[in-house]
Amino acid sequence: MLLYIIFISFFIPSLNSINASEENMHFDVVYNSKIIGNLTATRSTKNSKTYYQSATNIQTRIITTVHVFYTYDVIFNNGSLEKSSVQITVNDKPHTETLTQWVKTKYQIVETNRSKKILEDSISYSSIMLYFKEPVNISK
Numbered sequence: 668m669l670l671y672i673i674f675i676s677f678f679i680p681s682l683n684s685i686n687a688s689e690e691n692m693h694f695d696v697v698y699n700s701k702i703i704g705n706l707t708a709t710r711s712t713k714n715s716k717t718y719y720q721s722a723t724n725i726q727t728r729i730i731t732t733v734h735v736f737y738t739y740d741v742i743f744n745n746g747s748l749e750k751s752s753v754q755i756t757v758n759d760k761p762h763t764e765t766l767t768q769w770v771k772t773k774y775q776i777v778e779t780n781r782s783k784k785i786l787e788d789s790i791s792y793s794s795i796m797l798y799f800k801e802p803v804n805i806s807k
Contacts, residue, residue, distance in 0.1 A: 685748050708799070749769050750767065
């Protein structure tokens, strides 16, 4: 019985790692040798999709107190961008939202209070990937 429990305890975690993995990064945001915020970035993979998320929280005083909160959610499917969502708030008020999404044969990009833009080139690299993978042989 004990041998059976030990076997199960080793086997179950390995099942999860076959289809999913996760990596987390944590950074301090520094300005003039002072920590003014933090950034957390996560990359997880499940089957053919890679999910990236980051959250940046900065609070500093320039003329007045400024609090910036930035979130980034990105999905790559088989090496191509499927969807990207960016939200920025400044002093707890929405500042910018951008949604980039692959629809049939092109990307539709919608920014806060702006009309839809179209991009027909495939996107294989995004700035959030800089935390996890050096951009080798990336030209645009």
